[in-house]
Amino acid sequence: MIGKLKVAKRLEVTTIIDNYADLIIPGRGDTVRRPLFREGQVNTPLLAEHGLSLFVQVYYEEGVFRVLLDTGLTETGTLYNMAHLGLPLNKTDYMVLSHGHFDHFGALYKAYRDGVVPVAAPFLCHPWAFYRRGVRRDGKLFPFPPLERSKLEGMGVSIEEREGPTLLEDLLLVTGQIPRETDFEIGFPMGYVEIGGEVQQDALLDDQALVARVEGKGLVVISGCGHSGIINTVNYAKKLTGVEEIYAVIGGFHLSGPVYEPYIDRTVEEMKALNPSLLVPTHCTGFEAEMAFAREMPKAFVLNTVGTTFVIGD
Numbered sequence: 001m002i003g004k005l006k007v008a009k010r011l012e013v014t015t016i017i018d019n020y021a022d023l024i025i026p027g028r029g030d031t032v033r034r035p036l037f038r039e040g041q042v043n044t045p046l047l048a049e050h051g052l053s054l055f056v057q058v059y060y061e062e063g064v065f066r067v068l069l070d071t072g073l074t075e076t077g078t079l080y081n082m083a084h085l086g087l088p089l090n091k092t093d094y095m096v097l098s099h100g101h102f103d104h105f106g107a108l109y110k111a112y113r114d115g116v117v118p119v120a121a122p123f124l125c126h127p128w129a130f131y132r133r134g135v136r137r138d139g140k141l142f143p144f145p146p147l148e149r150s151k152l153e154g155m156g157v158s159i160e161e162r163e164g165p166t167l168l169e170d171l172l173l174v175t176g177q178i179p180r181e182t183d184f185e186i187g188f189p190m191g192y193v194e195i196g197g198e199v200q201q202d203a204l205l206d207d208q209a210l211v212a213r214v215e216g217k218g219l220v221v222i223s224g225c226g227h228s229g230i231i232n233t234v235n236y237a238k239k240l241t242g243v244e245e246i247y248a249v250i251g252g253f254h255l256s257g258p259v260y261e262p263y264i265d266r267t268v269e270e271m272k273a274l275n276p277s278l279l280v281p282t283h284c285t286g287f288e289a290e291m292a293f294a295r296e297m298p299k300a301f302v303l304n305t306v307g308t309t310f311v312i313g314d
Contacts, residue, residue, distance in 0.1 A: 005213045005241050006170045010059040010313035011220055013250055015306055016081050017072035018282050021048035022305045030278055034085075034307030044084045046306040049077040051103040052224060052252060052283040055087050058171045058212055059313070065171045067094045068117055069210055070224055071107040078107035081306060082116055092117040094168055098224020098251075099207045100129030102145040109151050122158040124166065124174060126206035133193040133202050141192060141199065163205075165240055173211040178228035178236045184266045185229025189259065204228070209251065211237040214313040217277075218245030225252040225284050231270045248278035248312055250304075256286025264289045268296050278312070280304050 023045065027033040035043055051073030058065040068089065072078035082089055095117060098104055111117050125147075134143035152159055160166075164176040180187065191202035207227040212220045221237045223230060230253040238244055249271070255264050271279065271293070279300040281290050294301045302310075 004170070005167065005173055005211070005243075006060065007213050007215045008058045008060050008171060008313065009215055010311065011212050011214050012057040012059070012309055012311050013222060014055045014057075014085065014087060014309040015282070015304055016053035016055055016085065016087075017049060017051050017078050018304050018306055019048055019050055020303065020305045021046055025303065025305055027308075028302070030311055031302050032309040032311055033305070046081045046084060047077040048306050049073045050283070051077070051106060052098075053078050053107070054222060054250075055089065056172070056210060056212075056222065060171060065169050066092050067096055067168065067172055067210065068092050068121075069096050069222060070098050070104040071111055073103040073106040075107045075110045079110060079114075079116065082111070085307060089117050090115070092121045095121050095123045096174055096210065097123070097125040097129055097147075098209065099204060099227060100125070100131065100133065100147045101225065104224055105147055109155070112152070112155050112157055119156050122160050123152055124160045124162065126163060126177060126208060127161045128193070128204075128206035131193050131195060133191060135190045136192045137190065171212065173237070173240060175208045175211060175233070175236055175240065177205045178207060178209070178233055180228060180232055181235065182229055182231050182270075184263045185232055186260070186263065187229075188227050209233050209237065211241060213241065213243060214247060217247035217312055219243050220248040220250065220312055221246065223249075223251030223253070225254045227254055231267060231274075234274055246274050246276045248280070248310070249274070249276050250278070250280040250282065250310060252283035253281050253285040253289060255289035256284050260286070261288055264292050268292050272297060276300055278302065278310065280310065
C-alpha cells in the first residue's frame with residue numbers, strides 16, 4: 001500500500017482523442033457531451049482516430065491539479081481537437097504516458113514544442129517506454145515508431161522514469177508496472193521488445209494507469225490500453241490505495257480482435273463483480289467487447305466519444 005491518496009471533491013476526465021466521434025449522442029448525469037450548437041451555429045466537429053488522449057482535472061480545496069494522459073496517434077487529430085476543446089492545457093501540471101506505444105504519444109513532441117502544454121510540466125513514464133518494440137508476424141518483425149528521449153531532452157522537458165507507483169500531489173496515483181495475477185489476461189503475445197540488443201517477448205511492463213479517489217464515490221481507475229489486464233489494473237488500484245469501492249473504470253481494455261475475444265466473457269463477469277457505477281471502455285477495447293459490456297452492464301456502460309467529459313463528484 002502506497003501513501004494515502006487524498007479525497008478529491010470532483011474529477012473531470014475529458015476525451016481529447018479516442019476511436020469514436022458522434023455529434024448527437026446523448027449524455028447523462030455524469031457524462032457531458034460536447035454540444036452540437038455553439039453561439040447559434042453548428043459546433044466545430046472533432047476528429048477521431050485509433051489513439052487515446054485524456055485530460056484529467058482533479059478539484060480539491062486548494063485548487064485544481066491537471067494531468068494529460070497520452071497524446072494520441074497523430075499530431076493532426078490530437079492537436080486539432082486540443083485547439084477546439086477550450087481546455088486549460090497550458091496549465092497542465094504533468095504529462096503521463098500510459099505505455100510506450102506510438103498511438104499514445106503521437107502528438108507529444110509538438111504539444112510541448114508549440115507550447116500547447118508547458119515545457120515545465122514533467123513527463124512521467126516507466127523506463128521501458130523508451131525501448132524499441134513492435135509486433136512479430138509470420139516470423140517477421142514489424143517495428144513501431146519509438147519514443148525518443150533526445151527529442152524531449154532537447155526541448156528542456158524534465159523526464160521522470162518510475163517503475164513503481166507514484167503519488168502526484170497526493171491527488172493522483174500513477175500505478176507504475178502492474179502485477180499480472182489473473183489467469184485470463186494475456187498481455188500482448190504478438191509484441192516484441194529490444195533490450196540490450198536482444199529481441200524478446202514484450203512483457204509491456206511499462207503499462208500503467210491513473211487512480212483518483214472522489215468524495216462520496218470511491219476510486220476512479222483510468223487506463224491507457226490495459227495491456228496488464230483491466231481486472232489486474234483495478235485490483236492493483238484497490239491494493240495500492242486500500243480502498244475497495246470502485247466508482248468508475250475508464251480507458252482501453254484491449255479486447256479487440258480474435259486473439260483477445262475469447263476472454264471477453266470472463267472479463268465482463270469480473271467487471272460485474274467489481275460493480276462500477278460508470279464504465280467507459282475506450283480505444284482498443286473493441287466492438288465485440290463494448291457490446292458485451294453494454295448488454296451485461298447497461299446502467300454503468302457509456303460509449304465514449306471525442307469531446308466527452310466525465311464529471312465525477314460535486
